[in-house]
Amino acid sequence: MGRKKRQKPRNASTELRRFYTEHQRMPSYREAATLFRYRSPNAITYWVNRWTTTGIVRRDRTGRLLPGPALAPIRLLGNVQAGFPSPAEEEHIDTLSLDDWLVGNREASFMLKVSGDSMVDAGIQPGDYVLIDRGRTPKKGDIVIAEVDNEWTMKFFEKRGNRIVLRAANRRYPTIVPHQELKIAGVVTSVIRKYK
């Protein structure tokens, strides 16, 4: 039969991950054959057998492909200062995606980029991103997105006696005691800083 030079699929994990994130599913054997330039879907059967041993893919009930552990998201290891962690003592957030880990209530969540310096003393800097949960009712000490004088800002939600006050985590900003009704857009559930 006509036959191409042998190849052995290069960076299978990368290609498969790309397909998975692009299509939100794993390829069929025939699609994978196309992807890796094979003429027969059976070439994929051949490779799937070793990919399962290396954890790149798994099979579901009907034999279809699923992403294996090696395609899975980020691992959470131990602490920085407590000495460098050995892979043995990994915490097991392994299987969880950052999305699931950070976003509890998807429908009610959104993200903002921080541009002021009113929260620097709380370690939130301009350029950071904050995840907001719209649905949550703020507790004392929470960081909230609130409307003050027709402007939305990020402040600590606190109480003085029975009154609610909004405190900035920057000595240069005053604490605000809202007169009338107070609009709160949501509670900050996490902060993300991304270095280039």
Next chain:
Amino acid sequence: MGRKKRQKPRNASTELRRFYTEHQRMPSYREAATLFRYRSPNAITYWVNRWTTTGIVRRDRTGRLLPGPALAPIRLLGNVQAGFPSPAEEEHIDTLSLDDWLVGNREASFMLKVSGDSMVDAGIQPGDYVLIDRGRTPKKGDIVIAEVDNEWTMKFFEKRGNRIVLRAANRRYPTIVPHQELKIAGVVTSVIRKYK
């Protein structure tokens, strides 16, 4: 025919998202029928038709289910201080997952929980998580995980003349000039803080 009380599937998005994150694929029509307690896969065909209009699901080439925009991850909106953003002016990280956004090089990445206070002046606090890229070569100004005196710490990577120095972002810690060879585990690519 025997028939159950009418139901109209409740929180379809939640159920479907649960299935998708658990199985890493969308259900077949028959599986979805089981999931929502229907006796006929055709009940799902019926509902898929309206789920596609509300963006909960999409169909692929062969009619199989894919997660729709409404099942998709977090949206990135505008800036905090620049006034509260209208949904119109969303940046379009919509379709991107936090994982993809934060983790460039999956194989070479891992996560650490910060336990020291050596970087507080850079806004990295004890309890924060840092994502590390093993593969990247550190540039001046990067935050790195380095081995100093048989202990791993997080420091700014800088240069004095031709020498590499490791500087803490906390006035109480000294700057370190490594004598011999310097082991660097990776470069910090992002910081994540999670409030309870």
Next chain:
DNA sequence: TATTTTATTGTACATTCGTACAATAGTCAA
């Protein structure tokens, strides 16, 4: 060189899949 191992192709088949079609019961408003 000869031999073994590894990689690729093609075909065929049972299984699973989505969906078209038809029937009918539940719900609601007039």
Next chain:
DNA sequence: TTGACTATTGTACGAATGTACAATAAAATA
């Protein structure tokens, strides 16, 4: 009560899928 609309069930069919089997070329090894 009647009629219109909505929701559910069952069946059947063509298309797509994973895989078993067999053949064989390419590369590695002796």
